[in-house]
Amino acid sequence: MDITGADKFNELTSTSNKLVMVDFWAEWCGPCRMLKPVLEDLAKKHADKVELVKVNVDEQDNYPLAVQYQVNSIPRVIFFKNGEKVDDFTGVVPPVRVEEIIQQHTADINATESKTVEMPESENTDTDMPMAA
Numbered sequence: 001m002d003i004t005g006a007d008k009f010n011e012l013t014s015t016s017n018k019l020v021m022v023d024f025w026a027e028w029c030g031p032c033r034m035l036k037p038v039l040e041d042l043a044k045k046h047a048d049k050v051e052l053v054k055v056n057v058d059e060q061d062n063y064p065l066a067v068q069y070q071v072n073s074i075p076r077v078i079f080f081k082n083g084e085k086v087d088d089f090t091g092v093v094p095p096v097r098v099e100e101i102i103q104q105h106t107a108d109i110n111a112t113e114s115k116t117v118e119m120p121e122s123e124n125t126d127t128d129m130p131m132a133a
Contacts, residue, residue: 013053016051020050020079021039021050021053021077021102022077022080023077024075026056029075031091034092035093038095039052039098049106050106057071075091076090081105087101
């Protein structure tokens with residue numbers, strides 16, 4: 001999702017129940033174009049836990065955001081959870097590194113969504129295990 005302006009940015013980063021991955025970029029930036037498909041693919045893969053937000057630093061309304069988050073080089077990706085900055089990186093990084101960041105900051109999202117299925121005692125066929133007294 002491409003956004004313009006601090007109001008929309010603040011709304012998205014503070015109200016989402018997902019990890020928000022904010023990509024500060026510009027059209028003329030070669031490394032930004034290299035990183036774009038990586039971020040988009042990972043956002044699709046983790047759509048239930050991650051939201052990708054793109055901020056074009058060349059748009060005048062986005063300049064205050066770039067200053068606020070000290071975006072001195074692009075691409076710069078900042079991760080927000082519950083409105084707070086939790087991680088970031090600058091430049092092109094391997095997809096596995098982005099995946100690690102996503103996994104690290106969505107572990108609690110996974111925990112709340114995963115279900116544990118327990119086998120009833122009557123179906124336990126392992127007779128070598130001693131029963132607890």
